[in-house]
Amino acid sequence: MDPRLKLQYYRDNKWKSVYISQVKAEVTEIWNNTYKNSNLDIESSDNADDDLLSYVFKNRRTENDELASYLKEPVIPNKTDVLLWWKVNIIN
Numbered sequence: 001m002d003p004r005l006k007l008q009y010y011r012d013n014k015w016k017s018v019y020i021s022q023v024k025a026e027v028t029e030i031w032n033n034t035y036k037n038s039n040l041d042i043e044s045s046d047n048a049d050d051d052l053l054s055y056v057f058k059n060r061r062t063e064n065d066e067l068a069s070y071l072k073e074p075v076i077p078n079k080t081d082v083l084l085w086w087k088v089n090i091i092n
Contacts, residue, residue: 001027003076003085024071031067 010020076085 001070002082003070003073003089004078004080004082006071006075008075028067036066 007020007024010023015023
């Protein structure tokens with residue numbers, strides 16, 4: 001999704017909020033089914049410290065959805081080099 005527009009394109013073109021919500025839901029579904037990295041689960045071990053760290057990081061991942069965070073951030077200036085922006089701001 002272009003960081004210069006995000007959902008702002010639809011607002012600027014006076015789409016009804018129900019349609020904007022539908023677009024957001026579809027983007028979220030695509031994100032969850034295709035791009036969201038579900039291979040980040042940390043395997044538990046017998047070490048109590050590792051179990052605690054696994055618990056902390058697992059909760060942090062589930063509470064901090066990357067797409068939701070991305071959509072909450074303001075759009076970037078129009079003249080920004082989008083490819084460079086993604087290269088610098090990619091979330092691993």
